[in-house]
Amino acid sequence: MSDDREARRLRWLCRRGMKELDVLLEAFLASGYDDLSAAQAGEFRALLELEDPELHAVLLDRLPPPPGVGRGLVERLQRFQSVG
Structure with missing residues (x-):
């Protein structure tokens, strides 16, 4: 992440109301x-x-990824979660 403003924005967006999402997204942002x-x-x-709730459901395969989001990225986050 070369743009400091964008990096701060992404870090802010990774802070969620669900601890499980916080942990996954912040770790992925830092290392993936x-x-x-x-x-x-x-x-x-x-x-x-x-x-x-929608993001959590997508990551648990209870909902399909939204338009414009490929299944590959969701699978990558799922793999990261199981390894990380």
């Missing part, structure tokens, strides 16, 4: 985000715009 392509980074930002 920089490896994303520009398209995947946009998808990640789109996921962060979801409300907590």
Whole structure:
């Protein structure tokens, strides 16, 4: 993340009302985000715009990813969660 303003914004968006999401998203931002392509980074930002219950349901495969978010990014977050 080269843009400091964008980095601060993403850190803020990763702070959620659900502790489980906080832990996953903040850890992913710190150690996995920089490896994303520009398209995947946009998808990640789109996921962060979801409300907590919807985001949680997407990550648990209870809801499909929203339009514009690829299944690959969701799977990457799920793998990160199971390893991290």
